[in-house]
Amino acid sequence: MRAFTYQRAQSPAEAAALAARTPNAKFIAGGTNLLDLMKLEIETPAHLIDVNGVGLDKIEGTPQGGLRIGAMVRNTDLAADERIRRDYGVLSRALLAGASAQLRNKATTAGNLLQRTRCPYFYDTNQACNKRTPGSGCSAIAGHSRNHAIVGVSDECIATHPSDMAVAMQLLDAVVETVRPDGSTRSIPMAEFHRLPGKTPHIETTLAPGEMITAVTLPKPLGGKHYYRKVRDRSSYAFALISVAAVVLPDGTGRVALGGVAHKPWRMPGADDSLPRGGKAVAAQLLAGAKTTHENAFKITLVQRTIESVLAEAKKA
Amino acid sequence: MNDLSQVTLSRRELLIAGALSATASAVPSIGAAQTGNAAAAQAIAPVSAKVSFQVNGEVRKLELDTRTTLLDALRENLHLTGTKKGCDHGQCGACTVIVDGRRINSCLTLAVMHEGAKVTTIEGLGTPGKLHPMQAAFVKHDGYQCGYCTPGQICSAVSALDEIKQGIPSHVSPDLNARPLLNATELRERMSGNICRCGAYSNIIDAISEVAGSAA
Numbered sequence: 001m002r003a004f005t006y007q008r009a010q011s012p013a014e015a016a017a018l019a020a021r022t023p024n025a026k027f028i029a030g031g032t033n034l035l036d037l038m039k040l041e042i043e044t045p046a047h048l049i050d051v052n053g054v055g056l057d058k059i060e061g062t063p064q065g066g067l068r069i070g071a072m073v074r075n076t077d078l079a080a081d082e083r084i085r086r087d088y089g090v091l092s093r094a095l096l097a098g099a100s101a102q103l104r105n106k107a108t109t110a111g112n113l114l115q116r117t118r119c120p121y122f123y124d125t126n127q128a129c130n131k132r133t134p135g136s137g138c139s140a141i142a143g144h145s146r147n148h149a150i151v152g153v154s155d156e157c158i159a160t161h162p163s164d165m166a167v168a169m170q171l172l173d174a175v176v177e178t179v180r181p182d183g184s185t186r187s188i189p190m191a192e193f194h195r196l197p198g199k200t201p202h203i204e205t206t207l208a209p210g211e212m213i214t215a216v217t218l219p220k221p222l223g224g225k226h227y228y229r230k231v232r233d234r235s236s237y238a239f240a241l242i243s244v245a246a247v248v249l250p251d252g253t254g255r256v257a258l259g260g261v262a263h264k265p266w267r268m269p270g271a272d273d274s275l276p277r278g279g280k281a282v283a284a285q286l287l288a289g290a291k292t293t294h295e296n297a298f299k300i301t302l303v304q305r306t307i308e309s310v311l312a313e314a315k316k317a
Numbered sequence: 318m319n320d321l322s323q324v325t326l327s328r329r330e331l332l333i334a335g336a337l338s339a340t341a342s343a344v345p346s347i348g349a350a351q352t353g354n355a356a357a358a359q360a361i362a363p364v365s366a367k368v369s370f371q372v373n374g375e376v377r378k379l380e381l382d383t384r385t386t387l388l389d390a391l392r393e394n395l396h397l398t399g400t401k402k403g404c405d406h407g408q409c410g411a412c413t414v415i416v417d418g419r420r421i422n423s424c425l426t427l428a429v430m431h432e433g434a435k436v437t438t439i440e441g442l443g444t445p446g447k448l449h450p451m452q453a454a455f456v457k458h459d460g461y462q463c464g465y466c467t468p469g470q471i472c473s474a475v476s477a478l479d480e481i482k483q484g485i486p487s488h489v490s491p492d493l494n495a496r497p498l499l500n501a502t503e504l505r506e507r508m509s510g511n512i513c514r515c516g517a518y519s520n521i522i523d524a525i526s527e528v529a530g531s532a533a
Contacts, residue, residue: 001362006383006429032425034408035386046361048383050430076419080485084432086495096488100510101480102473103407105419151318236488 001038008050012179014212015051020181020210022047029072032099033115040125042132049306050170056214059083065220068177069108076101076163078109088218089226090245094168094259097230100237110213111293113166113176113193114205117159117263118239119148130156132202136265145293147241150300152262153291157201159192161264162239168228170265171257173243175217181210187194187217194264201263224249225317227310230259231302242299244306248314250278256307258286279308333419346488370434372397373441377470381428390428391438397441399468402417403512410511413469414438415427422510439468450531451475454524462515470511474525477507499529 003048009015026045028034037043043183058071059081067083075178078084079095080173083126099107121127121139128137140148140158148158169190176188194205232238240260248254254275271285283304290300369378372395379394391414400423403411408427408532414423415437420445443449451471457505459469481497489506490497497503503527505518513521 001384003361004383005361006366006427008432028427028430030406031427031430032422035427037424039405044360048427076480080483081384085486092493093488094485096490098488100410101477101507102381102413102420102422102489102510103425106421153326183328236506284451 002041002044002046003164003283004045004191005031005047006050006074008053012051012054012212013183014051016052016179016210016212017183018049019212022049025049026253027051029108029111030074030103031316032103032107033111034118037116040123042123042125042184051212056115056184062217066312069109071108071215072142073109075099075104075107075109075112078165079104087221088168088170088172090247091165091168091218093154093226093228094230094243094245095224096242097228097243098164100205109216110163113213113216115126115163116204118162119159120144129198131204134202136199136310145262146295148237148293148296149262149285149305150290150296152196152267154174154199154201155199155264157197157198157202157213159263160260161198161204161262164228164240164243166190166194166258167214167243167245167259169218170267171247171255172218174219174220176213177215177217178207178211184233185214187255190265191267197263204263209229222247222249222255224254225314227314228312231306242302242306244303244310246307246310246314248275248311254314256282259302261272261287261303268317272295275311279311280304282307282311291312333336334393356423362421366429368432369434370428370431372436373438379428383427384430385428385430387414387426387431387436388423391436392422397438397440399463399466403466403469408512409466409469410473411466412512413473415472415476418479422474437472439472442471443529449475450528451524454527455521458520458524458527459517460521460524461513461517466511466513466515470508470513470521473508473511474521474528475502478529480507501526504529 013287023049024045028048028050034043058070059073060068062068065254075095079092085092119140122129122131129140130138138157149160174190176193179185192206226246230240232240239244243259245257255272268286271282274281274285287300365380365492366383366385367380388402391400400414401411403409405424407422411422412422412424416434443452451474481499484496486497487494487506489502501522504522
């Protein structure tokens with residue numbers, strides 16, 4: 001690990017201002033992904049700003065009937081919150097499908113959104129990776145790509161976003177709230193928060209330098225039945241091959257989002273409208289324009305069947 | 318570490334000193350070559366910081382390199398070697414300790430981030446003369462073979478039962494809004510962050526189930 005200076009921020013605005021004026025600074029919250037990457041010198045900050053003491057650890061009701069989740073709320077606390085379990089079950093389920101209890105006890109809401117891909121070529125510093133070292137190439141495209149993305153990919157990067165939580169938040173039309181170094185705030189819809197790789201896979205979100213997430217806001221509850229079905233190589237403590245997040249309303253309409261298929265949580269505008277026509281139709285909309293490799297083409301069928309399975313369960317229940 | 322050469326070193330201390338100095342000198346050159354990161358040019362000298370936290374009820378004040386993980390502070394600075402380093406990347410759970418009542422991977426957190434915290438390690442759960450019920454159950458049920466993952470398994474198991482008691486659901490809980498059940502399926506899921514390469518899983522679940530049964 002590279003040496004770094006360390007300081008504790010007292011408020012979100014102070015943290016953002018510090019991050020903007022300190023060269024090569026990073027926020028540290030739970031640290032479960034950042035320290036992993038710092039040990040491998042994939043992340044090499046010269047200064048860490050500890051944001052664990054800035055507050056932002058509450059879940060509060062909004063005037064619109066939704067919930068405002070503080071950036072520092074731990075994954076365990078979010079998953080276990082009574083309101084989340086009752087009204088946003090898909091979010092609770094997604095969180096509980098991710099990582100281990102130890103990691104969820106540390107990992108934060110903001111950090112979960114900002115975690116980086118687990119592409120093995122990103123992690124192996126001897127391999128080419130445009131995300132780790134821009135312009136160096138992509139070893140994944142011709143390499144072992146079983147876990148990689150099938151939609152929204154580019155010739156520069158086929159990495160997936162690893163978060164389960166973010167898939168549920170995208171499904172729920174959550175909004176990311178931030179504070180900028182000048183103290184101003186803004187709201188970024190989840191759909192616009194993560195970027196597709198394009199020619200700049202190292203730029204993963206629409207956050208500006210120094211901008212800090214303060215909360216994620218959920219709109220008022222949708223009702224209906226909530227599902228998060230994660231398909232993976234072992235039944236616990238593994239990243240998704242694919243995942244399906246869905247809310248199905250009593251009249252058969254609803255929403256579907258996918259994880260494990262793209263550089264960001266994946267939704268398509270037409271897909272939800274196809275829901276009454278069945279899983280095949282929904283999958284066709286979600287995966288339009290898919291570009292697979294010789295190793296991950298199976299994900300097309302897996303997505304379709306998993307959506308069908310979730311819809312069948314919704315019908316039965 | 319230079320002043321250590323003036324005193325008699327145990328084999329263990331010598332290994333530690335060697336590893337630390339090798340790390341320090343290797344950082345700038347190897348790091349820069351491997352990552353090709355522009356930030357490598359800005360590499361800075363090691364920085365130390367003070368931190369104070371309670372470990373097993375005792376206040377400990379330390380001055381550490383900021384890079385020191387909680388795991389390394391416990392093992393290398395406080396010589397509490399019960400907590401084990403397995404993968405050092407949060408994948409195996411051997412380093413599990415309980416901080417402010419919650420189990421965490423001590424390898425994925427910095428010691429300086431724990432000012433004022435209360436840390437419980439395997440040494441703080443019980444003693445050879447007075448075992449914690451979970452320790453006694455692991456012995457009774459042979460919940461290990463080589464024993465390397467065991468301190469992490471035991472800390473994790475104690476917290477897992479506490480989490481069930483608090484009503485925290487898991488991936489396998491059938492109803493998110495009901496009290497979580499206390500059965501083997503739940504325990505297996507809740508213990509999935511602790512890997513045992515010897516494969517003592519079934520005995521581990523037996524040990525935890527026994528403690529859970531008597532606690533219920």
